Amino acid sequence: MPPLAERFPRLWIWWRRAWRFRSAGLSFSLAYGLVFALSAALFLSLLWWHTNGLLERQVDQAVEADARNLGDHWVQDGLPGLVRTIQDRLDLDVEDQSLYLLVGPEGEFISGNMPAWPSSVQRNDRFYPVRIIRAGSKAVAELHAYVLPGGYRLLVGRDVRGRDLLRHLLTETFLWAWVMVTALAIGGAWVVRGIFRRILTSIARTTSAIARGDIRQRMPIVGNEVDLVARTVNDMLDRIQRLMEGVKQVSNAIAHDLRTPITRARARLEDASLHAKTDEELHHAIDRAVADLDHITSVFEALLRIAQIEAGARRAAFETCNLVPPLHDVAELYEATAEERGLHLRVRLPEGLWTHGDARLIQQSVANLLDNAIKFSPADTVIMLEAQIKNGSILLRVADQGPGMAESELARASERFFRADTARNTPGSGLGLSLVQAIAQLHGGRLDLSNGHPGLIATLVLPSVAPPAASITQESFVPHHAVR
Amino acid sequence: MRILLVEDDPTVRNFILKGLRETGHVVEEADNDKDGLFLAVSENFDIIILDRMLPGGIDGLRILETLRAQNNSTPILLLSALADVDERVAGLKAGGDDYVTKPFAFSELLARVEALARRGSAEQAPQTRLVVADLEMDLLSRTVKRGNEKIELQPREFRLLEFLMRHAGQVVTRTMLLERVWDYHFDPQTNVIDVHVSRLRQKVDKPFPTALIHTIRNAGYILRPE
Numbered sequence: 283m284p285p286l287a288e289r290f291p292r293l294w295i296w297w298r299r300a301w302r303f304r305s306a307g308l309s310f311s312l313a314y315g316l317v318f319a320l321s322a323a324l325f326l327s328l329l330w331w332h333t334n335g336l337l338e339r340q341v342d343q344a345v346e347a348d349a350r351n352l353g354d355h356w357v358q359d360g361l362p363g364l365v366r367t368i369q370d371r372l373d374l375d376v377e378d379q380s381l382y383l384l385v386g387p388e389g390e391f392i393s394g395n396m397p398a399w400p401s402s403v404q405r406n407d408r409f410y411p412v413r414i415i416r417a418g419s420k421a422v423a424e425l426h427a428y429v430l431p432g433g434y435r436l437l438v439g440r441d442v443r444g445r446d447l448l449r450h451l452l453t454e455t456f457l458w459a460w461v462m463v464t465a466l467a468i469g470g471a472w473v474v475r476g477i478f479r480r481i482l483t484s485i486a487r488t489t490s491a492i493a494r495g496d497i498r499q500r501m502p503i504v505g506n507e508v509d510l511v512a513r514t515v516n517d518m519l520d521r522i523q524r525l526m527e528g529v530k531q532v533s534n535a536i537a538h539d540l541r542t543p544i545t546r547a548r549a550r551l552e553d554a555s556l557h558a559k560t561d562e563e564l565h566h567a568i569d570r571a572v573a574d575l576d577h578i579t580s581v582f583e584a585l586l587r588i589a590q591i592e593a594g595a596r597r598a599a600f601e602t603c604n605l606v607p608p609l610h611d612v613a614e615l616y617e618a619t620a621e622e623r624g625l626h627l628r629v630r631l632p633e634g635l636w637t638h639g640d641a642r643l644i645q646q647s648v649a650n651l652l653d654n655a656i657k658f659s660p661a662d663t664v665i666m667l668e669a670q671i672k673n674g675s676i677l678l679r680v681a682d683q684g685p686g687m688a689e690s691e692l693a694r695a696s697e698r699f700f701r702a703d704t705a706r707n708t709p710g711s712g713l714g715l716s717l718v719q720a721i722a723q724l725h726g727g728r729l730d731l732s733n734g735h736p737g738l739i740a741t742l743v744l745p746s747v748a749p750p751a752a753s754i755t756q757e758s759f760v761p762h763h764a765v766r
Numbered sequence: 767m768r769i770l771l772v773e774d775d776p777t778v779r780n781f782i783l784k785g786l787r788e789t790g791h792v793v794e795e796a797d798n799d800k801d802g803l804f805l806a807v808s809e810n811f812d813i814i815i816l817d818r819m820l821p822g823g824i825d826g827l828r829i830l831e832t833l834r835a836q837n838n839s840t841p842i843l844l845l846s847a848l849a850d851v852d853e854r855v856a857g858l859k860a861g862g863d864d865y866v867t868k869p870f871a872f873s874e875l876l877a878r879v880e881a882l883a884r885r886g887s888a889e890q891a892p893q894t895r896l897v898v899a900d901l902e903m904d905l906l907s908r909t910v911k912r913g914n915e916k917i918e919l920q921p922r923e924f925r926l927l928e929f930l931m932r933h934a935g936q937v938v939t940r941t942m943l944l945e946r947v948w949d950y951h952f953d954p955q956t957n958v959i960d961v962h963v964s965r966l967r968q969k970v971d972k973p974f975p976t977a978l979i980h981t982i983r984n985a986g987y988i989l990r991p992e
Contacts, residue, residue, distance in 0.1 A: 569984075572871075575869070576869075576871075579869055580953060583849060583953075586849070590850070598852075611948070614922060615948060615950070615954070615958050615962075616956075616958060618958070618961040618962050618965055619956055619957065619958050619961045621961075622961045622964075642951070645950075646950075646952045649950075649952070649954060653954060653956055656956060657956065
């Protein structure tokens, strides 16, 4: 709620109710028009007030200067001098705006162009606006009274008919100007609303087309601020499209790769139930079927895990960590297996590899890469696990000297269930690299695959961060080897 | 051992029941949270096997929390279809002692049940020396001897042997080893654990007339004097 609404909750409710159909375009243009009209009114009033004040002050100053001047003449030349000066002034006053009246102690007329002392003028410390009749027509005058020594009194003033006329004209002009500005504001608001509508309609048209199922539609880029929204929407659509394709691919893959082992297990059990002659045969068939089911479970778990990682749900466990200890750990786990198969696992890691992420997941992805390398390496070859920091990225490389992959297969290698031709006869689910890729993407990195002639080079690219100042020498990853 | 099994699925319940009774345990069963909690507080059990999803959408964790709030420290093994790492952590945080995800192999469950029961009784006294037949492990000086001969072990091999010796006479599965000795919670495709155990055997068993580490088919390993 806006702050105003907090002060006037009832008003706010009323407003909300009145705007059952709240149009953003209308509110926006109304606000625009209102601000425009209000600021115009404020500006014009200020102008009027200043001009009017100036005019009034001008008259008052002229009268005061005039009176001061007459006073000087009185001091220099006495009464006759004053009378002569008044007469001179009146003769010189072409515009016929000056008013003078000099009366004696008894109130008798001595000089001037006013017939009698107006009864409303009593005090001599302020201006009196007085209606007078001059040459047969009504006029308004600003008059000021002065007392002279000897009981004489002097009235000095100005006929302000002209000023009032000017003021009236000014008021009228300003009022009309305001009306025009307001009209313009309303027109402008209308135009703004139209623009607003057109923008929204174009967004709505595209999105509703997409909602109807045409996911290939994109927002047009027109070259103004709307592009910001358009680009975001387009990016979003790209991602949705990719995800949808992923889902399609996965459901196809599930259909194929889970059905096959399920069919196998089912066939084995049915066959045993119908044809098994001895207990031993029966047990054997059941054991094989259980193994098939275990395989299905592991595929299923891997799929779920990939989906969970791709959805970004595992980011809660992210922290700044050094990857070196967990990498040594996982290398140690696989080193024995490699040795048993006559392979040499060489590990070359720098002092610190700091990243912001989930060390366990990265450990698992390296485990998958090592697993692959060991599976496909011929005896007496070398597997390298090395890492370096380059351009703010950690490059984690696992290289083997196995058969590698055909160029056409490299691009598809991290698809779910994809298995290269050379891998057809090795055990595995075809999900290992998909998981590695999902983990890399979760960390804002990627998985690059290339051929090393011979062998496959898998490079995990992860963002590198500065080590936390407090614990540069400490290992952030300390697996608790609690032996229970 | 007296075991309480709280599990609503009749097939799974009977499967576990039969298996545990065959191995000589006394098992009480319950198929819902009320009966389960009633049995758990009114009788003494060596271990409770508790399914997480019970009828009526009740989470087994609630029974677990109630029991722990009453200072009941019977070891509890959680059984769950929720395989997620976070769920596992939630289960252990609530006071569970171990976590087995469905589907599981009976051998895995049995091994974990027996390991838990053993822990319950042996935890009190901190040990400095482990002895199985002529194999001796000194936990303070971190040395291993068999007969009069000293055996040199890598740190990880030492931890592996320590785990096996602490669970002497019990089956330990590959998953248990991976979790407890390596602290990994994922499933490596290759036989990494077997290789580590066979390396250990080379040092502990090979030079001597009798073997102590035995492979149990379809289950795991056992260390026992023979």
